[in-house]
Amino acid sequence: MAKMYYNGDANPNYLEGKKVAVIGYGSQGHAHALNMRDSGVNVIVGLRKGKSWDKAAEDGLEVYTVAEATAQADVVMILLPDELQPKVYKEEIEPNLTNQALMFAHGFNVHFHQIVPPQSCDVLLVAPKGPGHLVRRTYEEDAGVPALFAIYQDVTGEAKELALAYARAIGALRAGALETTFKEETETDLFGEQAVLCGGTTALVKAGFETLVEAGYQPELAYFETLHELKLIVDLMYEGGLAGMRYSISDTAQWGDFVTGPRIVTDEVKKEMKAVLKDIQDGQFAKGWILENQANRPVFNAINASEKEHLIEKVGEELRAMMPFVNKNRKKEVVTK
Numbered sequence: 001m002a003k004m005y006y007n008g009d010a011n012p013n014y015l016e017g018k019k020v021a022v023i024g025y026g027s028q029g030h031a032h033a034l035n036m037r038d039s040g041v042n043v044i045v046g047l048r049k050g051k052s053w054d055k056a057a058e059d060g061l062e063v064y065t066v067a068e069a070t071a072q073a074d075v076v077m078i079l080l081p082d083e084l085q086p087k088v089y090k091e092e093i094e095p096n097l098t099n100q101a102l103m104f105a106h107g108f109n110v111h112f113h114q115i116v117p118p119q120s121c122d123v124l125l126v127a128p129k130g131p132g133h134l135v136r137r138t139y140e141e142d143a144g145v146p147a148l149f150a151i152y153q154d155v156t157g158e159a160k161e162l163a164l165a166y167a168r169a170i171g172a173l174r175a176g177a178l179e180t181t182f183k184e185e186t187e188t189d190l191f192g193e194q195a196v197l198c199g200g201t202t203a204l205v206k207a208g209f210e211t212l213v214e215a216g217y218q219p220e221l222a223y224f225e226t227l228h229e230l231k232l233i234v235d236l237m238y239e240g241g242l243a244g245m246r247y248s249i250s251d252t253a254q255w256g257d258f259v260t261g262p263r264i265v266t267d268e269v270k271k272e273m274k275a276v277l278k279d280i281q282d283g284q285f286a287k288g289w290i291l292e293n294q295a296n297r298p299v300f301n302a303i304n305a306s307e308k309e310h311l312i313e314k315v316g317e318e319l320r321a322m323m324p325f326v327n328k329n330r331k332k333e334v335v336t337k
């Protein structure tokens with residue numbers, strides 16, 4: 001088994017006397033900043049004036065412009081949306097860098113050379129393997145979200161010590177961290193979210209929902225069957241792997257799982273997954289996304305608008321309104337984001 005790092009592997013005093021600037025206060029930013037503060041780290045936030053600035057100040061954090069925060073910090077963690085990072089980096093971060101450690105939560109911009117850090121800085125990443133709101137929520141529950149860490153440049157010889165101390169301070173070492181490279185983190189993160197976690201799952205749910213509705217079954221029932229219940233099944237997989245989930249379902253469901261699963265995710269689908277991975281590895285996916293942003297996202301916006309009109313969203317909204325317990329964390333998160 002690969003070496004996993006836990007709380008005992010980190011130097012708990014490493015960040016003492018150091019100032020950490022978290023740039024951005026969105027999904028990951030608010031979680032990293034608040035968790036570090038609660039872990040006793042001297043943390044400040046770098047932002048532009050606006051919603052996040054007000055939120056971070058309300059949460060009791062010291063907020064500065066990106067340039068000011070960068071200039072006074074020892075460690076700069078960049079938690080802006082990936083597509084905006086190169087511009088903000090060039091204009092506000094780079095001119096204020098001397099020998100700060102530069103950190104990321106995803107390797108995209110460094111790996112694809114959209115950000116080229118100076119030779120004088122340690123460059124590393126700590127990437128929680130979960131949404132920011134869970135990074136915060138689990139920390140408050142004395143738990144954590146696992147993370148990957150990677151060293152890209154180690155000028156001081158302390159980059160790994162910093163990565164582990166940082167991962168510890170955001171609660172990730174309670175769950176465990178695994179060492180990787182920027183290349184591996186970037187490629188696997190993009191593949192996971194596209195093929196399985198986000199793209200694969202939403203396409204599977206929609207196709208199942210549409211199949212039932214087009215066959216004349218009630219949309220509300222189709223929603224429960226293909227979307228709502230998915231969480232319950234995934235929770236069992238999260239707790240006990242595939243076998244743990246299969247232990248809890250009926251033998252009829254398990255038989256259907258065995259004989260039908262491979263009819264849905266066929267060899268053709270796996271072949272397509274390999275093609276998707278290749279597009280990620282050779283930079284095709286990155287190029288498309290970078291150009292899409294330069295063109296102000298015409299395709300992204302068109303698909304986003306039409307996806308919101310899908311029947312599964314209309315039905316889901318009505319059903320979830322009657323299940324406030326389903327919504328209670330989500331509401332808070334929507335406001336936070």
Ligand code: NDP
Nearest residue numbers: 024025026027028047048050052079080081105106131132
């Ligand atoms: P968000 O979209 O949630 O971050 C938005 C934040 O950036 C807001 O606080 C926003 O402030 C601020 N911001 C945007 N533009 C500027 C600007 N020009 N100057 C200053 N602040 C600005 O990002 P995520 O948390 O989703 O992603 C951050 C990083 O973490 C990315 O590298 C991502 O890949 C990585 N990551 C994200 C995960 C997730 O759970 N979302 C999971 C693991 C890694 P304002 O309110 O002013 O717009």
Ligand code: MG
Nearest residue numbers: 129130189193
């Ligand atoms: Mg990810």
Ligand code: MG
Nearest residue numbers: 106189190193
């Ligand atoms: Mg990602």
